[in-house]
Amino acid sequence: MATETDTGFGQVSRVRGIAFKGISFAASVVGILALAVLLAYVFWDAFGLAEAGTTWYLAYTATLLVPLLGFVAYARTRPTVAAGAFELFGFTLAGGMLTFATIIVFLVIAGPQVWFTYFLTVLAPFLGLYLYGQYDREATWVGLGMLGALVVGPIVGTLALGILGTAAALLGAPGVYFLTLVLPGAGLAAFLAADQFGLSRRRAAAVGAVIPVVAIAGVPVVDQYPAVARSVWFVIVVMFAIPVGYALGNTASQRERWPAFALPVIVIGGFLLGEFVVGALGASQPEPWLDWQFLTAAPSRIAAQAGLYPAIIGSVFLIVLVALFTFVFGVGTALYLEEYAPSSGPLGTATRLINVNISNLAGVPSVVYGLLGLGIFVNIRVDVGPVVYAGLGAGTVLAGALTLSLLILPIVVISAQEAIRSVPDSLRQAAYGMGATRWQTIRSVVIPRSLPGILTGTILALGRAIGETAPLIMIAAADTRYSPPGGLFERLTAMPMQIYTWAFLPQDAFRYGVVAAGVVTLLIVLLSMNSVAILVRNKYQQEAY
């Protein structure tokens, strides 16, 4: 019976094919749509958009949304304009993140004295040797010297902390940041001007001189606002102005990219105009939970006063340390496995085992890494003669950073291996043919070619680390801290930890307000990191030949 109604020989059912295509398309978007709805809800709650009146929506649609959509429609068909606009957007974002991270790490966590000491003992010798290496290309000991500076510098710095710290105190915090950030920043700007835009030496020097001049000229202005310290102003001049200035210069130097300048004009102008119109009409505005107060206040039992400040500082502290550890060890491992490790013989088997091991480590649940951290960084006591290792303390910043580093290390290694493998072998052979040693080949051919891929993979892995909660709970990080951690051995808190703690509170003000704001903050940080990763990839893909 069935054969009569079913498609027999020579008959083809179009309906079945179309239905299948429709169903499989629906399946492709169902997850994305579900997440989009959830995100819309959480943004709605975090920004308190329910309170906004129709006038507010109409005002901003007219002043901001419509021009923005118009620009998108215009840029869609013009790839150079779109690329320029994305570059402006991405570098502004990167500059903002860099400024923010620098202020937190140098001003809040380290403080001028510690920073000054390690700048003099580690960073200055390192950079000095690097510059010397660029100048005298025959000096083959420079690389080893840089490595030595990284190993010896911290030890010398720790010993000299007292003396140099006093010197820093005499200089004063603004003086320290002027010497250590503004002046090197000026050098970097001059170098970029000469290297990227082909300016003459004299003009490049003038570009570099602009930075210290602006920094000093701005001091009297900044002094008018007690909220902005002179040190903060110096950081902003260097960390925000250089990337943004670079993006502006890059866009300005290519005529076909000029329309991209419309984007910042539309965004800033539209925002100011919208603000003005809303104020003039007296429209009811949204009541956001995510505001300046939320970002700068400590957690509280009262929803209206609760803030995420200590957790934000903790997360930045954590992610900076994790980035340092994983970049060094991840790239080192990948370089060894791809460039040095033998691929045949008994040692070849060992290499294969290490590779299998790494891919299996990437699949171990994060909570098990938490147990590892608990076992080797927290609850441990090893006596080897006079040396006693009693762990790093329960829930300390260092224990958390090391645990998270071990967690994402396999991901970083795998992505770095892929990037290194994609460097064509002919380039290596060419370098060997010119008499380069293996390390010289790696340093001057393999690393520069694979760096964009490595950086992209590392940033994406860091995005995973910043959202991880379970390992931090396992190593007993603090549920709630009212002040940010000030050192490596202080109890840690982080954004996802705080979200986890708040999410169990039954009050609606927390469930639909404070936690939503925390979630949105975390998502915005993640989104920014991923945009920067994409920017790095696009930027270098264009330059690769």
Next chain:
Amino acid sequence: MSNEGQTPDLTGDRGFRSVRESTYKYALAGCALLSVLTTVGIIGVLLLDAAEFFTIVPVGEFLTGTEFSPNLEPVAFGVLPLVLGTLLITIGAALIALPVGLLTAIYLSEYASARTRSILKPMLEVLAGVPTVVYGYFALVYITPALNVVIDGVNGALGTQFPTLGLFNGLSASIVVGIMIIPMVSSISEDAMSSVPDSLRQAGYGLGATKFNVSVRVVVPAAVSGIASSFILAVSRAIGETMAVVLAAGPQPPDIPPVQTAFGVIPYMAPGDLLALYSDSAATMTVAMINIAGSDLSGGSTAYKALFAIGLTLFAITLAMNVVSDVVANRYREEYE
């Protein structure tokens, strides 16, 4: 040294150069050793503390016990309720993610234009990039109330008696874990399907097959090893998932439903009883670990050591699944060219 600038120094400083080369080599090898040390560390830490635990609670009691209450007297350390909770969440998530992920992979590999694919693939990756604690919050705050509205509506319209969901429930946890692992299934399956050579598809069309026939009867069977391996990996990820389940499924392990016997010999659990478990708190192995860690980390207590025993069980299960997935992908791969 400089030979008066007459002949260039082609030999270089051999001794220094070889020192430098081997310094870099061993420094990098030291980095690579770290991954081996991590594995040794994980296994060592888990085995040491779990061994201590098993001297207090026998292995048999741990594996077959039906009660888990590490902190309340009388303490009991049976892992079965936690295994049941894990199974509930994992099966629920797999029921969502495996079909959806497979269909997504078929669509991306066979139907989508290059442009659609370039938009859809990064968006799917976003699903895996959202922090799991955020998924847990979504389940707790948005999905559970929404599901209750739906259940009330269905009960009112059809007169059925579905129970309303508790504050913590297995259903919402399954849904978010399912959404989270879709990209895992879709991206690995799609890679497998894309590597099926075009000649196979052309042969199918040459025989008069439709696109649907080619996709389902040619491409999917040819890529079955990759698809199977993606399924196993996704399930393994669901088993190890922690924060989403902690927030969504809550702290209480499910009660094991009464075992009935069919024909007097075959033991079974009523499907209705099992389905009812989704409406209530369903703690998994990972949730139990977080709860113990949140309550007592002083070390030395039995609950603390139980942490490592559960961790060892979890590690063994996920490791075994990852290895099996690897083996499946390699051994049953259809070799083309």
